Amino acid sequence: MSLLRLDEVTRSVQLPDDETLEILKGVTLDVEVGDHVSIVGRSGSGKSTLxxxxxxxxxxxxxSIWFDDRLTSTLSGNARDRARGADIGFIFQQFNLLGGRTALENVMTPLLFASGRQFWRRRQLAAEMLEKVGLGGRLGSMPEKLSGGEQQRVAIARALIxxxxxxxxxxxxxxxxxxxxASIMAILDEVAEVSGAALITITHDVNVAALARRHYRLDRGVLAQIDVSQILSSSTQGGGL
Incomplete structure (x- = not known):
């Protein structure tokens, strides 16, 4: 069952000199429920745009982009926001943690918009998720008191909550x-499998990319499926992505 589908998607921007910069060119991708897809590519290949x-x-x-059999261009801004808040978890490279809030409060934040048991159990659920990523002893720590790796684990816990x-x-x-x-990727895989979620990993790390079931390379805005052996061989031969 398809959860997310892109059909011949392009993305371009108009430059100040009236030239058009094509960032993505005819991207087609079908992601099923429970799928694990990796996308690799150099800086400037269009990964952030994608x-x-x-x-x-x-x-x-x-x-066209379809999410849960709904054409996203027909959704209102509020409907897209609701779908994103309820159904999509982001793990950003920059962490985007909230300053002045503890690790526990950062992870709890998405549940402030939940309802029922999730809302009332938000503190317990956040503590359990932080324990799962190895930060059970840092619940009260502020982001600036955490290492880069610890901040990343807080961001991952927040995305999965x-x-x-x-x-x-x-x-x-x-x-x-x-x-x-490796342990974080195992957690991501476990959560995805238990909940039936699809996982899309965008990475420079060929070893992380190889953990997915399907592998793609984004190069100059063109997305193409590749074999995992191509990823690993490019690494061992020093050819990069």
Whole structure:
């Protein structure tokens, strides 16, 4: 069952000299419920632009995006916001933690917009999620008192707290050591499998990319499916992504 589908999606911007910069060119992608997809690409390949489209933050210049069998261009801004808040979990490379709030309060934040048991149990659920990512002893710590790796784990816990149907992970292990990164990817896979969520990982790390079931490379705005052996061989041969 398809959860997210992009059909011949393009994204371009108008430059000050009236030239058109094509960032994405005819991107087609079908992500099923429970799928795990990785996308690799160099800086400037259009990964951030694609992430914003996948997360319903931006609209394409042309082409169609379907989420849960709904054509997103027909949704109102409020409807897109509701779908994003309820069904999509973002793990940003920059963490985007809230200053002046503890790790626990940061993870609790998405549940302030929940209802029923999720809302009333938000403190317990946040503490359990932080325990799961290895930060059970840092609940009261402010972001500035946490290392880069610890901040990243708080951001991951926050993204997973509502059990989203789609998890978008932008360099999820970028600030972590190899052992911690492997454990975080295992957590992401576990949460995705238990909840039936789809996981899309956008990364430079070929070892992280290889953990997915399907693999894509984004190059100069063109998305193409590749074999996992291509990812690993490009790394061992020093050819990059």
């Amino acid at each position: 992430l914003n489209l996948l997360g319903l933050l931006d609209a394409p210049t042309s082409g 509502r059990r989203p149907r789609l998890i978008l992970a932008d360099e999820p292990t970028g600030a972590l050591d190899i052992e911690t990164g």
